[in-house]
Amino acid sequence: MATAILIAGCSRDPVAAPAANAVFNEVDVAAQELTRTEDEALAGDLRAAAQLQATYFKTDEEQYLHWLEIGAENxxxxxxxxxxFELWAHGEASEQNQIRSKFWLGRAASAGDREAAAVLGRLNDGKEW
Structure with a gap:
């Protein structure tokens, strides 16, 4: 005869068990989706990089900046x-960050971003952002 062992925190309730499995499956799917999106961004997908920026914008500054740089490189x-902007804002005392900031503004301006061109002009004239 089989003996049932009930583990603390586990439920033998036939309704609760599938619900718990569904939560684990959703987490699994979310993790897989995140990995897929990261792979796409690293392969040059602008949409994927933007999606990751939005994901981390308010929750993880380091990840946000990482995916922002990937989007810029893409x-x-x-x-x-x-x-x-982030380089300039976080590195006002750092000449290297100012140089990198101007580089990225130049790239954006070359791609037709008028605001980037205007900001770059102001910074090159010694004015504020």
Whole structure:
């Protein structure tokens, strides 16, 4: 005769068990989707990079900046402008960050971003952002 062992925190309730499995499956699917989106962004997909930026914008600054840089490297003018802003805002005392910021503004301006061109002009004239 089989003996049932009930583990603390586990339910033998036939309704609760599938619900718990559904939560684990959703987490699994979310993790797989995140990995797929990261792979797409790293392969040059602008939409995927933007999606990751939005995902991390308010929750994880380091990840946000990472995917912002990836979007900039992938050629997205909005990411280029925003990454330039972040470099400038976080590195006012750092000459290297200012140089990198101007580089990304130049890339965005070359892609047709008029605001990037205007900001770059102001910064080159020694004015504020």
């Amino acid at each position: 050629g997205d003018p909005v990411s280029q402008y925003n990454f330039a």
